[in-house]
Amino acid sequence: MIEQPTGLVSAFANRMREANHEARGRDESDQATRSPREIGPIGTAARLVLGVFLVGIIVNGQLMTSGHLSPITWVLGLLGFPALVLIWHVWQIHRHPARFSDTSPLSFVLSLALPLAFYLTGLYVPALWFTSDATLIFVGSSMVLAGLRGAAGCDFLASSNWLLHRTDQMACAIWTPIDALEQRRSRS
Secondary structure (H helix, E strand, C coil): CCHHHHHHHHHHHHHHHHHHHHHHHHHHHHHHHCCCCCCCHHHHHHHHHHHHHHHHHHHHHHHHHHCCCCHHHHHHHHHHHHHHHHHHHHHHHHHCCCCCEECCHHHHHHHHHHHHHHHHHHHHCHHHCHHHHHHHHHHHHHHHHHHHHCCCCCHHHHHHHHHHCCCCEECCCCHHHHHHHHHHHHHC
């Protein structure tokens, strides 16, 4: 009877050693296949600082004016807008499954026009006042996520790229020039 538990303990210990050895091998191969960061330290820091700033001004503004955070702005900014982007991204992938990198002039224009349109919606349709704050929450949180992941291009795809395990890119009027300069500087 005493040998049986010892045998079970030994068998369990051997099994754990095998699992650890397999996991160690996977970690090494995962690191070899992981893509490097697409942005450098300047792009990362700029995204993190600006993203935290945008979300911070919404938190500060809502707490100063009403004393609490407005749930509708946070739901729309953290779930609604990312869900719309995810739906578009999945649709785009089904049409063209290969990785895409859109650097067309239209992409540059849309990277400014779409958030500006959503931000200004509350001025034209007062019942949709919450879209302004939600836009800044979405843009700011996307910047933070892109900065943490090291993803280049437009931050609008940060959450959908993360969820879909992709690296698709759209040009961004703000970040694409900074990323290009940083890449050029790192090659020199």
